[in-house]
Amino acid sequence: MPYDAEISRANPTCVLFLLDQSGSMAEPFGQQPGKAKKDGVADVINKFLYDLVIKCSRDAGIYEYLRVGVIGYGVHVRSALGGPLAGSVLQMIGAIATNPLRVEQRTRREDDGAGGVIERKIKFPVWVEPMANGKTPMAEALNLAYESIDAFIREKPDCFPPVVINITDGIPTTEPRPASEALRALKSSNGNVLLFNIHVSDKPDRPIEFPDAETNLPDKFAKLLYRLSSTLPAPFVAAAQSEGFQVSPQSRGFVFNGDLVSVARFISFGTRAAQDRPSPTG
């Protein structure tokens, strides 16, 4: 069965984010009119990186299970990570963990186990700042992703297939289809690269998560991103089902106006307790 390679320190995989930083991202979210899309997606990326670091954390250290990168696309197409992480696109997860731009204090509301709610202060690192400027060169971002992933697979040919997650408002100014096909055609001995898309829309439509057909998608941009997205491999379908998502073997890695951070939890490094679910931050 493909997509079953063990992820280990000797055989790490990679997760690469593509982040739309074009001018249209300054407009508000359909779901939250008071919030600009650029702020929302920066939050999503930071939450993703947070979850991945936590996932690789063991005892007091980090297991180097992952290489991680964030490619921003707008005026420039380049790594959106700053400071010591600004060099090559893919960075060791341990370097990500120790080099956020800053660490904010946030308050998390938690059940106190006695019917009440307690507030707990947690540290929330920030790696990516909101940005909205220029056009939407999605094809160029996919091409840069191709270069980075291709080099990674040459180094780790038996890795669990790399996962690329594109977060956009879905109106590319360059044709993304050939570049996305090339990216999805890259493969390790364990399966093809997975390309997932998160569509943050101006429309106030309800979230659609992991659809298996495009018929219910609200516009041509959503339909385009659906077509660019990989079908969920069987282990991801099983993981999504255990997380309570309604998915089928034809479901695609596409989310419209929704939360794709759960995808981080589909990547398995071993046994995780049924009750071990991250609490919402914010």
Next chain:
Amino acid sequence: MTPVRIRSIEFSIPKRGKTEAENDDRYAVDLDQARFAIADGATESSFSGPWAGLLVRRFMEDTSIVKGSAWGEWLSPIQKTWLESVEKQEIPWYAEEKVARGAHAAFLGLVIRSDGTWRAIAVGDCCLFQFRNKLPRQWFPFRQLNEFPLRPWLLGSRSKANEITGTDREFLSDKVLAPWLGESLEGPTNPDKPRRPDWKYGDEFILATDALSKWFVNQIAERWGTVDPPEIPIPRNAQEFVDFVNELREKKEIESDDVTMIRVTLKKPKEPAPQPAEEVLPMAEEVHVSESTEPRVEGE
């Protein structure tokens, strides 16, 4: 009261690529009281090996949970110990978050009683197998491969992690929740023909963590209904265990994981007086052989 001579051998080997210190499985044996326990710390939680160790040692002190006492009370002292030990350490932000979520571990405890019965308790995916005349007689809590959950319910080092909410009930199968809810504490029984699990001289018990448990369940399934089925090979000493696990790993017949097993053999006491162990077995660092002749009675 049935006198019995108990022999136990314990094996544990870390997942390939991990060091001995990174093995998150733990076991404990008290032959005088005929108590056996294994625990498997979850890979994705932090400080889960020490938590697994606290669980098995707790069972050596107090087995009241096999009789249905409250989990919260049983776990409370070791939850406190776990938190104190991790809070002593200077840890970075990501480790703090993992500590807040707590460690998780699968757990299996077995008590052999001198009245000829046994009791077991399992939470998560460690399994118990009873063999009589080399044939599987009882196995618990999962009887088929498809019953092993992708994400098992495990014992948490934070008390709130062990509360089952309405949402959990919706998503988790009864199989995952039954031991937790105290519905299988008497060991495996056929609902149509209830029977206290019993033991006889010559019986063997295997306590195994999940990767090996799945292999045993699969071996049993393959032999089911066959006439004169071949014996299921069970390692008897350290070298056999290491070779056995390596071979299964090479053939990809078991998942890549830490592997721990306790093999318990119940024998008739020798006459007139108990003798020391009858054979000398090759010892490895993580292998222990022990024997006792007088298990105490577990009180009701």
